Amino acid sequence: MDLNTDGLSLNKSNPYQFWPIQFRITNIVGFKPLIAGICKGPDKPSDINLFFQQLIDEYKDVKRRGGLLINKKKISIIFENFIADAPARALILNHLSHNGTEPCSKCKVSGYKYKNRTMVFPGIDFEKRNDKDYKALVYDDHQKGKKPLFKLDISPTLHTPFEIIHLVYLGLTVKHLEAWINGKYEYTAKLSKLFSEELSQRYLHLNKFCPNDFARRPRSLLKPGKLKATEFRHFLLYASSVVCEEIIPMNQLVHLRHLIIAMRIFCQNNITEEQFLIAETCLKVYVTFAPNLYTLAFVSYNVHAVQHIVDDARLCGNLEKISAFTYENNMPLFKKNIRNHPKPLQQLTNRLQEKQGIQHKMLDKSCSNYSKVSIQHTEGPIPVELTS
Secondary structure, three states: OEEEEOOEEOOOOOOOEEEEEEEEOOOOOOOOOEEEEEEEEOOOOOOHHHHOHHHHHHHHHHHHOOOEEEOOEEEOOOOOEEEEOHHHHHHHHOEOOOOOOOOOOOEOOOOEEEOOOEEEOOOOOOOEOOHHHHHOOOOOOOEOOOOHHHHHOOOOOOOOOEOHHHHHHHHHHHHHHHHHHOOOOOOOOOOOHHHHHHHHHHHHHHHHHOOOOOOOOOOOOOOHHHOOHHHHHHHHHHHHHHHOOOOOOHHHHHHHHHHHHHHHHHOOOOOOHHHHHHHHHHHHHHHHHHHHHHOHHHOOHHHHHHHHHHHHHHHHOOHHHHOOHHHHHHOHHHHHOOOOOOOHHHHHHHHHHHHHHHHHHHHHHHHOOOOOOOOOOOOOOOOHHHOO
């Protein structure tokens, strides 16, 4: 199973947040996330160990009994990965946030403030962290305290992968568009108004040729902040290399294509060793030359962290399978099932129990329409209509 947690504001006027713990059974294709628990409060959970305590107790109990007993069979539970964005990863791993000097859970990079504003992390190939030192709380400048993940048998260095929705699609892709269209990062890469509009018009022109396989149709790029993660994914992986031709300067376009090549490799199944080496080289080139093209202000935590997705892909394979898309799609469920009420947590719990009861009734009713088989039959004649 994979685990996930993230914060969700109930509405603009309500100061409270939901922090659900969701899980998904990874070896069942199409399995939708379920809710293991929810925390409600004015801010993120102050004690991360207390936040996960009930889940840890249940996991230990199942482990002690040798697994869950389902249909007279014991099924063991293994937590594979904890999938979360940067703030949630810092919370569950109990270390400095992405704005700290040593926020990376994979390596010992040390950042600094560029012009007293942005925390930057230039460079590649820093010394890797390991689980043994994590457990011993060796990293004083990085850790805040004990981690609940060890009690769930989840490795903080191996099985908490960087999540590509927030890292790449909502992170790096947005950074490039902000640099080109809005002149962010000291106006070094800002396009003229004419070129910005031409870039957006080219992307909109793809509407005629965009198949239904994509969740959303191309929209204007002039306001990147209004686009969704699936739109940034479509732009980066499929459209950018074409629509940016002869608009974006060649050195910036080649730089972007290094990211595109790596991501296209990591978003496929059965990646070969040769492809891993190509993708790793592309990401190193991308991180190394980013400050030369967009200044040091561009080299934030996301740019540094992208070099670590090579290790995540080696361990987990296709990075789309460990993305947060399925969990993010489940988040609107929490808002849809509550109204303006002084007890939103109780209200949500009641709605979920009602839905679960309806599903069980429908399942029982559908099963009653079939004949019940009492004895296993593996030998004897086969009906003619079942033979080829």
